[in-house]
Amino acid sequence: MNKFTKKTNPSEDGAETGRKQTPWVAGLIFKMALIMSIIFAAFCARLHLNDKTEQLAREASEIRKQIEEKQKEIKMKEFELAQLKSRDNINAKIREHNLALRAVNPSQVRHMKRFEGQVSTPSLYGGDTRVADTSANAMKTSAGGI
Amino acid sequence: MTLFRSMAIRMALVYILLICGFCYVSSVLYAVQIKRHDELFGKAQNTYTTRIETHGTRGEIFDFGGSLLVGNIPTMDIIGDPANIYILNKKDKDRTETECRMIADFFEKECENVKSDEIFRRLSRRSFTTKDKDGNEIEQDCHYAVIATGVDYQTAKRLKERVKELSFHGISFTGSYRRKYPKDTMLANILGLANFSADKFIPVQGIERSLNDAMTATSGSMVFERARNGRHVTFANSRNEPTLDGYDIFLTIREPLQAIVEEELDLMCERVKPHAAWAILVDPETGDVLAAAQRPTFNPNDRNTMTQESSTNRLSELALEPGSIMKPFVISYALDKGFVTPGTMVDCEQGVWKYAGRLLHDTHNVGKVPVTEVIKQSSNIGTAKVSVMMGAKNLDAALRSFGFGQKTGIQLKPETSGIFRPLEKWDSLSVSRFCIGQGIAVSPLQLARAYCMIANGGYKVDLRIVDRIERGDDVRVMPVVREKKSIFANPTTKKMITDMMIGVTEAGGTCTEAAIEGFHVAGKTGTAQKVINGAYSNRYYASFVGFVPAEKPKFVLLVTCDDPTVGSRYGGSASGPTFKAIAERALKYMYVQPQMSREEWLAERSAAQKALHERKVREDALVQARREARDRQLKEQQAKQTSKKNGTTVASRPSSGSKSSTVRR
Numbered sequence: 001m002n003k004f005t006k007k008t009n010p011s012e013d014g015a016e017t018g019r020k021q022t023p024w025v026a027g028l029i030f031k032m033a034l035i036m037s038i039i040f041a042a043f044c045a046r047l048h049l050n051d052k053t054e055q056l057a058r059e060a061s062e063i064r065k066q067i068e069e070k071q072k073e074i075k076m077k078e079f080e081l082a083q084l085k086s087r088d089n090i091n092a093k094i095r096e097h098n099l100a101l102r103a104v105n106p107s108q109v110r111h112m113k114r115f116e117g118q119v120s121t122p123s124l125y126g127g128d129t130r131v132a133d134t135s136a137n138a139m140k141t142s143a144g145g146i
Numbered sequence: 147m148t149l150f151r152s153m154a155i156r157m158a159l160v161y162i163l164l165i166c167g168f169c170y171v172s173s174v175l176y177a178v179q180i181k182r183h184d185e186l187f188g189k190a191q192n193t194y195t196t197r198i199e200t201h202g203t204r205g206e207i208f209d210f211g212g213s214l215l216v217g218n219i220p221t222m223d224i225i226g227d228p229a230n231i232y233i234l235n236k237k238d239k240d241r242t243e244t245e246c247r248m249i250a251d252f253f254e255k256e257c258e259n260v261k262s263d264e265i266f267r268r269l270s271r272r273s274f275t276t277k278d279k280d281g282n283e284i285e286q287d288c289h290y291a292v293i294a295t296g297v298d299y300q301t302a303k304r305l306k307e308r309v310k311e312l313s314f315h316g317i318s319f320t321g322s323y324r325r326k327y328p329k330d331t332m333l334a335n336i337l338g339l340a341n342f343s344a345d346k347f348i349p350v351q352g353i354e355r356s357l358n359d360a361m362t363a364t365s366g367s368m369v370f371e372r373a374r375n376g377r378h379v380t381f382a383n384s385r386n387e388p389t390l391d392g393y394d395i396f397l398t399i400r401e402p403l404q405a406i407v408e409e410e411l412d413l414m415c416e417r418v419k420p421h422a423a424w425a426i427l428v429d430p431e432t433g434d435v436l437a438a439a440q441r442p443t444f445n446p447n448d449r450n451t452m453t454q455e456s457s458t459n460r461l462s463e464l465a466l467e468p469g470s471i472m473k474p475f476v477i478s479y480a481l482d483k484g485f486v487t488p489g490t491m492v493d494c495e496q497g498v499w500k501y502a503g504r505l506l507h508d509t510h511n512v513g514k515v516p517v518t519e520v521i522k523q524s525s526n527i528g529t530a531k532v533s534v535m536m537g538a539k540n541l542d543a544a545l546r547s548f549g550f551g552q553k554t555g556i557q558l559k560p561e562t563s564g565i566f567r568p569l570e571k572w573d574s575l576s577v578s579r580f581c582i583g584q585g586i587a588v589s590p591l592q593l594a595r596a597y598c599m600i601a602n603g604g605y606k607v608d609l610r611i612v613d614r615i616e617r618g619d620d621v622r623v624m625p626v627v628r629e630k631k632s633i634f635a636n637p638t639t640k641k642m643i644t645d646m647m648i649g650v651t652e653a654g655g656t657c658t659e660a661a662i663e664g665f666h667v668a669g670k671t672g673t674a675q676k677v678i679n680g681a682y683s684n685r686y687y688a689s690f691v692g693f694v695p696a697e698k699p700k701f702v703l704l705v706t707c708d709d710p711t712v713g714s715r716y717g718g719s720a721s722g723p724t725f726k727a728i729a730e731r732a733l734k735y736m737y738v739q740p741q742m743s744r745e746e747w748l749a750e751r752s753a754a755q756k757a758l759h760e761r762k763v764r765e766d767a768l769v770q771a772r773r774e775a776r777d778r779q780l781k782e783q784q785a786k787q788t789s790k791k792n793g794t795t796v797a798s799r800p801s802s803g804s805k806s807s808t809v810r811r
Binding site for chain 2: 076
């Protein structure tokens with residue numbers, strides 16, 4: 001022992017003092033540790049959620065790109081369909097395959113009107129001919145055909 | 147000093163140091179987080195916030211049934227980054243020039259309208275000189291060089307794969323759209339076209355231009371925070387201003403009817419080889435333009451076919467003197483107001499009549515005929531006499547009531563309102579000329595609209611070419627604008643004028659070529675001299691306009707040839723057959739039942755032929771009798787003169803007839 005150290009009897013003041021000090025420090029440390037752990041867990045959970053969100057956003061972005069691709073392809077197909085339906089194309093096909101097509105004769109077409117359980121078919125040369133409507137699915141069409 | 151005391155001092159020093167440190171950190175925190183918060187937050191935002199402009203797509207154009215007429219086709223632009231062009235993993239400058247050449251050659255082979263030398267020149271330009279804000283010249287890297295634009299989407303996808311395989315670096319593909327017209331020349335003059343420049347569509351003419359505001363998409367933006375790798379940070383703040391696509395336009399045009407009109411117009415052009423031609427098919431009840439075709443025309447997908455002649459929209463922009471097709475308007479007004487009846491006799495002066503010091507001619511000599519025959523035989527003199535009887539004020543009222551001098555309300559720009567002088571500027575000749583379609587200029591649309599008014603019983607109706615516009619669930623239908631009151635005060639006027647016009651396509655009329663089996667066709671021919679360099683020429687507008695079935699019309703059809711050069715120049719011969727062909731096919735398409743059987747139709751026509759023959763016989767007999775009477779009179783006069791010379795007198799016989807040229811009410 002020298003003047004810088006002083007041995008005291010730990011069994012006298014220090015031990016008792018230490019014992020008196022230890023309960024509240026330990027408690028404080030434990031509480032702080034608990035709080036820090038909870039905060040840390042919250043951070044981790046949030047980071048995990050963010051990571052998941054990011055992953056889903058990436059997948060959504062990929063799917064969005066695929067949808068855009070598909071929409072572009074649909075647009076191309078619609079355009080192709082419009083080209084195929086054009087008169088120049090249809091006429092060319094008729095000539096190519098030598099199809100014997102002709103316009104429909106109006107006498108082949110009848111328009112039907114429903115009159116409360118009866119069906120009226122216009123006569124070719126004016127007037128109506130009414131017959132009982134035996135069909136439950138008789139169509140009601142407007143004159144003109146357009 | 148005891149140990150405890152020295153420890154205490156040390157601890158106090160540590161505490162003081164910690165407190166000082168804590169204070170220092172707090173002050174720095176305060177300075178950064180509180181005092182400079184706005185400045186630093188702004189800097190951080192600028193660094194890590196990205197704003198992307200988003201663009202909607204331009205509206206497309208469809209026919210009434212939803213068939214695509216004008217669409218947006220996805221394409222890709224190929225862009226090079228000259229500062230970063232390299233192949234494989236080497237970035238050596240000398241090698242880069244070789245690689246630029248390889249890339250340029252590759253794209254010349256794969257893309258249309260791309261020249262290797264030009265691409266090489268663009269890719270070789272790695273930097274450019276510019277001035278900073280102080281005016282000093284600085285050199286900056288060039289990161290943008292256009293290689294090809296508007297490349298077909300499928301082709302661009304394939305090229306993208308190839309570029310990846312070949313390890314070309316510094317080449318990027320950006321999506322874009324181009325305007326495409328899948329029907330080529332169909333309806334081209336009406337649809338117009340739009341150019342794509344600097345990421346914007348610039349409308350040039352037609353529907354593309356007149357409905358540009360509705361079709362233009364609104365831009366939006368996405369503002370978001372990004373990570374260091376540029377990725378969008380989802381959980382951070384973001385703001386999204388949505389884009390709105392442009393409205394899709396649905397026209398009143400029916401594609402099948404349009405195809406019919408275009409085909410028959412082509413056949414007419416082959417037959418009579420006119421300078422130009424047009425046809426328009428309109429629903430008289432609603433004013434819907436069901437079809438409208440013109441020649442010459444152009445292909446909007448191929449700008450080489452666009453010339454001034456081929457791209458003009460003659461239907462709305464051209465004002466022409468219509469000729470005889472104006473006559474029914476004057477006669478119908480005269481009938482309605484009671485100036486004449488169908489049986490009122492009009493002396494057509496055998497084809498030559500002097501009025502206000504100028505001669506007026508008919509194409510063939512017509513004598514005294516009822517008003518019905520004036521229309522049927524298209525007598526200029528007969529119409530002029532009726533008009534003179536009505537007076538200038540009534541004629542002006544008549545023509546204006548049919549919409550001449552006004553626009554038709556159609557959604558096409560530009561549209562001419564024609565040339566129709568106000569009443570105070572008329573001269574003495576105007577009353578006899580305007581009624582026969584001279585001295586007044588009208589557009590084909592105005593003529594079509596006026597005939598719709600005759601066909602629907604006198605109700606003024608605005609023409610429509612746009613039926614509705616749609617954007618998702620937002621559908622807006624263009625209203626049918628139709629007057630509630632007819633211009634015909636007399637309910638029988640429509641029947642009277644229609645019966646007269648039916649006579650045009652019957653025996654003795656000016657256009658039997660337009661007759662359609664099983665139907666009554668009401669029509670009028672017109673052969674109008676073209677005004678060239680301020681004077682009437684020997685070139686003509688040959689027109690036929692009509693509606694069928696006459697009693698309850700499904701459509702009004704106007705067909706006009708501008709200067710037919712082969713065959714007859716008359717409206718009935720040049721345009722009549724085309725009218726018949728279009729009308730027949732249109733009636734079949736619309737499933738319109740014939741009004742009568744073939745036998746009944748033939749019987750009607752032969753009865754009309756017989757009546758015509760009998761009338762001709764009577765007229766010939768009358769002419770013969772007059773000629774004989776005139777000869778007799780002449781002989782008597784000669785005998786008188788001879789006897790005077792010889793000194794004897796001869797009793798004179800009263801003359802058997804006298805000429806008179808009065809119009810009786």
